[in-house]
Amino acid sequence: MERIQINKHVSYSRIVHGFWRLNEWGYNNKQLNDYMHEIVDRGITTMDHADIYGKYTCESLFGEALALTPNLREKIEIVTKCGIILPSDHNPKFDGHRYDLSYQHIIESVDRSLLNLKTDYIDTLLLHRPSPLMDPDEVTRAVMHLVDEGKIKAFGVSNFKCNQYELLNESLKREKSHISVNQVEVSPYQLENIEDCTLNRMQQHDVKVMAWSPLAGGEIFNENNPKSTRILEVIEQLASKYNVPASTIIYSWLLKLPANVMPIVGSSKIERVDEAVNATKLQLTDQEWFDIYVASRGKDIL
Template sequence: MERVQLAEDLSFSRIIHGLWRLAEWEYSNEETLSLIEHCLEQGITTFDHADIYGSYTCEELFGKAMALKPELRENMEIVTKCGIVLESPNRPEHRSHHYNTSKEHIIKSAEQSLKNLRTDYIDVLLIHRPDPLMNPEEVAEAFMKLKKEGKVRYFGVSNFKDHQFNMLQSYLDFDLVTNQIEVSAYHLENFDDGTLHFCLEKRIKPMAWSPLAGGKIFSSNDEKAVRLRSTLEKIAGEIGAEDLDEVLYAWILKHPAKIMPIVGSGKTKRIDSAVKSLDHKLTLDQWFEILHSSMGHEVP
């Protein structure tokens, strides 16, 4: 498995496994452990979480599975996120859906994640969404405290635009190592608005959530999805791909920003398709044909 270097002593697997829907899969602890082991066997060592996933349950489910074989921890990188507050029966003190990037909340959330995941440290902690009330001095203080105490090794952000990234970075004396953003052949916002160019400028290696557009490309009957399916089927035949998702991942992987797609499936077949995509090298003609299908017209 290809590795992506984020810092001197931190690298991620090029394909990342996401646990957003872990609670929905209704796996036993043993089944979850088996899925984790399958990912590791395929070279996927990076696992993506957030405190809110599964209404604040997914981290704990992962931790219970890891407790069956705790020695696996040294073979993986764990990413988690904080900053979104949701109403949930698992958090009865929460009164509304909002953002909270206060020093107190970040530290409390990170420490709860450590307990849930049954680990002594988090490899990378991300601020989940830009907060209009973010006080960057408080965020920096929280990050420094967690780093000094060895609870979090590195920090990053999610869904930040360049000005938001630069603002937070200016308050830190160490580098933010990643930005987790939405990237797919269907969703081109971060291509169009310069976010990926900013990643290249700053040498930031981005993680990509929803690289298959939440399945919309496969199921929707809107014009864009229909165009894309037709093109993907054609190119799948040209490169010998068994599934369309292999083509979609290969399209993302070709970008020079070293985008790391997050596979949010609990099915080993879907995970294996993502891994297979590393062997597919799209030509420029094929890459732009997919882009044109998404845009509905050719580049100028």
């Protein structure tokens, strides 16, 4: 599988696996550990998390499973996020729903993630969402401290628009650092980050793009949603032409974007992981890509 270089210390597999829904999968530690090995055997080594996934439970479930075969740690890259606070019985400080990108919260959050994931470093820390209260220099101070301590190897953001990216990146640059990754929602169903030029700007600045909810969280298969049925009609025609499942067409549509987008698979089923991996071998034509794009827009290009 193709690798994408994130910085001089970290590279990702072109297809990433996400663990947002892990607490719904019903895997015990052994089953999850087996699943992780199956993913890695297919060349997917990058595993996406956030502190809040599963109401603060998914990192621990993953860490317990990882601990069954400690040598797996060196074969994978762990991405996790911080910055969203949800009310939680586990921590009295989490008494409301807000964003917190303060120095103290970032440092404490990483320490909790390291404990939960049973690892002593995180390959990439992302800020989960931009906050209107973000002080970029405070974030920079936290990032520099975490890098110095060897707790994170790369730093990035998620759901940042261009101006928010620039505000923070300018501060990091003053410390000879930078944002390496932006994880945003992109799919044939969700074009916003294509149409508002976020992907263009990331490409311009060599910021690597991870695409969350590549299948729109499963919504693209909802036969009761007119937008989904419109897009799926085109995708199904291409699926029969290439003799692959619809999801393989969707992943290859994402892989064709020049920003070198890395789709994050959200499934718990290895056959669906294979559908993503197979997309790396399929090249849609430009016309096929535009047919899906136009179906999503609901109106022709000019």
